[in-house]
Amino acid sequence: MRLISRSFRPNGRIPGRCAFAVRSPKGHVRLSANRNPHLAWSGAPVGTRSFVLTCIDADAPTRPDDVNQEGREVPADLPRAPFVHWLMVDIPPEVTELAEGSCSDGVVARGKTAPPGPAGARQGMNDYTGWFQSDATMAGTYLGYDGPCPPWNDARIHHYTFEVLATDLERCPVEGPFTLADLRAALDGHVLARASLVGRYSLNPRIRIR
Template identity: 55%
Template structure:
């Protein structure tokens, strides 16, 4: 399989429009457009009965101690963990692309509805569900796509992979509310093949200035 995107250049910084938050000169960050990217795939394995789409940040801090503190950065050498940004399943086998902004085009405080969608697909809750659990204004079930919002003081630029799996089942055997990790266990069992395309994102003003100067 091969996957590409018209929304960003593979291996390069993701546009702010795809992010949950973007830089702001007065408040450090502000909410962004939160648009899901365009993705297109080809060379699909024979026997494919559905597709699943995942987005994973591989570089979330493993500890929150230094996150978003103005007097220090999150160390680049801090151990990192995965943060699930998107789980979309039951895409029909004849489909070969998803359009930018089709599944998300803004930030929805307390999360978008789910898991069932009008087009017959389903989406899992992402890791903002846990991140905002103690936030009175933002807590809720965050279904579907919510884009990058790495700590604005993180010394490491985060890597984001968009992965498309071809599956041997028409409907992934999971019911009700589910998250990305639960879906991934089943996706691994039913995957006939996969491909990914990735980009990077940072809200750290120092790192963004360095990137702009390249």
């Protein structure tokens, strides 16, 4: 399988309009357009009954000590962990493209309750749910796509892997606001093929991504 995007090139910079936040001279960052990027895939094997889509940041800090703290920097060698930005299941086999902004267009405080997407598809919970749990103005259940917002003082560039999986499932056996762990368990033995595309992003003013 092959996965491409007209929003960014492979291993290139994800545009600010597809991020949760962009750099700002005041307060370091401001909320952005938060549009899902364009994605298109091809080469699914015979027997594909549905597609699954994920987007995961592999570079989330494992300790919050230095995150977004004035006069400090998140060290590049700090151990990292995945941060989920998008989970979607039950994408019909005839759907092989998502337009930019078709599933997310703007930041929704407390999270999108019914994110748009292909007819029949369902979207799971991303990790902004946990990130904002102690924020009185933003706390909620975040479903669907919410784009990059790495720490503005992180010394490491973050890598976001978009992945499409062809499955033999007409309906993925996950329910409600499902998580990545739920999805991985449900897909065990049902993935026929996969394709991925990596984009990079940083809010650190010292870092320039080409």
